[in-house]
Amino acid sequence: LWQNVPLAPPDSIFKLTAAYKADPFENKVNLGVGAYRDDDNKPWVLPVVRKAEQILLNTPSLDHEYLPITGLPEFTAAAAKLILGPDSPAIAGGRVTTVQTISGTGANHLGALFLERFFPWSGNKEIYLSDPTWANHPAIFKNVGIVPRTYPYYDPKTIGLDFDGYMNALKTAPNNSIFLIHACAHNPTGVDPTREQWNEIAAVMLDKGHYGFFDCAYQGFASGNLDNDAWAVREFVKKGVNMLICQSFAKNAGLYGERVGALHVISSSKEAAERVKSQLSVLQRSEISNPPTYGARIVNLILNDAGLFEEWKRDIATMAGRIIDMRKQLYKVLTEELKTPGNWDHIVNQIGMFSFTGITPQQSQALVEKAHVYMTANGRISMTGLNRKNLGYFAESLDKAVRG
Numbered sequence: 001l002w003q004n005v006p007l008a009p010p011d012s013i014f015k016l017t018a019a020y021k022a023d024p025f026e027n028k029v030n031l032g033v034g035a036y037r038d039d040d041n042k043p044w045v046l047p048v049v050r051k052a053e054q055i056l057l058n059t060p061s062l063d064h065e066y067l068p069i070t071g072l073p074e075f076t077a078a079a080a081k082l083i084l085g086p087d088s089p090a091i092a093g094g095r096v097t098t099v100q101t102i103s104g105t106g107a108n109h110l111g112a113l114f115l116e117r118f119f120p121w122s123g124n125k126e127i128y129l130s131d132p133t134w135a136n137h138p139a140i141f142k143n144v145g146i147v148p149r150t151y152p153y154y155d156p157k158t159i160g161l162d163f164d165g166y167m168n169a170l171k172t173a174p175n176n177s178i179f180l181i182h183a184c185a186h187n188p189t190g191v192d193p194t195r196e197q198w199n200e201i202a203a204v205m206l207d208k209g210h211y212g213f214f215d216c217a218y219q220g221f222a223s224g225n226l227d228n229d230a231w232a233v234r235e236f237v238k239k240g241v242n243m244l245i246c247q248s249f250a251k252n253a254g255l256y257g258e259r260v261g262a263l264h265v266i267s268s269s270k271e272a273a274e275r276v277k278s279q280l281s282v283l284q285r286s287e288i289s290n291p292p293t294y295g296a297r298i299v300n301l302i303l304n305d306a307g308l309f310e311e312w313k314r315d316i317a318t319m320a321g322r323i324i325d326m327r328k329q330l331y332k333v334l335t336e337e338l339k340t341p342g343n344w345d346h347i348v349n350q351i352g353m354f355s356f357t358g359i360t361p362q363q364s365q366a367l368v369e370k371a372h373v374y375m376t377a378n379g380r381i382s383m384t385g386l387n388r389k390n391l392g393y394f395a396e397s398l399d400k401a402v403r404g
């Protein structure tokens with residue numbers, strides 16, 4: 001049996017973590033997976049998360065019963081307010097259906113499955129993904145029978161946004177197409193539209209009747225401010241763009257392995273939202289029965305307690321601030337000390353966890369093979385893998401790779 005099963009390649013991101021762990025080289029650097037590290041290169045359990053865990057431990061009435069199929073109600077309600085805003089008219093009007101999911105990936109999957117079944121398709125089942133996008137996006141849509149297409153996003157010439165290409169794709173796609181949009185801190189490029197550009201994108205989306213499949217994995221990570229990073233999502237909802245939002249608490253609460261997330265589907269009426277909820281419940285039941293409790297309980301405490309919420313915001317600012325600091329230092333070493341050929345402005349202009357360095361696949365390969373610096377072949381580096389101790393070594397290795 002299974003003689004005909006072809007060997008699949010390892011995952012492009014997680015294979016780097018495995019290779020890094022197996023490498024005995026002392027100065028090895030892991031800039032692969034997007035997972036926050038502190039200045040000692042250690043995973044950081046947010047102090048506010050530790051506090052919430054202590055509260056859970058001291059609550060003997062908590063049991064291990066099943067959650068409702070759509071998740072912990074207090075968590076889902078608070079998660080919707082976090083992304084859509086506390087005064088969201090869509091929430092007030094009962095037009096938002098929120099389902100707790102297996103982090104952002106689960107939200108993407110459930111959203112994709114729901115669209116495959118219920119979106120009013122007029123032609124082929126397709127979704128437009130930014131070029132490039134998170135390596136997992138195409139597989140998630142293919143798995144449910146939706147064909148991934150791409151729209152121009154990144155311009156290698158400017159190491160910035162190909163806004164004209166993006167707008168052209170929105171305008172020329174068939175009416176009522178689905179576009180996957182990174183809500184903030186675009187993965188892998190770290191390049192986001194400006195507010196003016198977002199407004200232009202929204203106007204075309206409305207004009208063409210396009211559907212927005214928003215993926216929000218980094219709220220707080222882009223600017224250090226939760227509301228700023230939710231600006232585009234809230235603006236699109238306000239303008240009436242048809243959309244759903246996938247939300248992850250992996251990065252902003254440092255709860256990677258706990259798989260805490262939510263899918264929010266906006267409907268045009270309360271009645272439609274109730275029908276959507278009924279169908280999402282049917283899909284969720286057959287996929288995972290009901291979501292896990294632990295991480296959702298932690299986030300629930302943080303979102304629903306004013307003191308913990310303020311502390312969380314400070315923890316997020318700590319993480320975002322360290323990343324911004326690493327950007328500035330890397331830029332300084334490359335431009336002032338090493339005088340590395342090329343323009344490195346994008347290092348400080350890009351935002352969020354990742355920076356797209358603009359180096360070639362050969363140069364990335366040289367960094368992995370010669371310098372033991374683990375990074376994806378597309379030139380993406382996870383800024384959180386840099387710290388005061390390894391930044392110099394990385395900058396010198398990058399400088400060597402660029403000079404060839």
Ligand code: LMR
Nearest residue numbers: 013032033034035134187
């Ligand atoms: C990444 O892009 O590195 C993260 O989102 C982790 C993942 O699941 O790929």
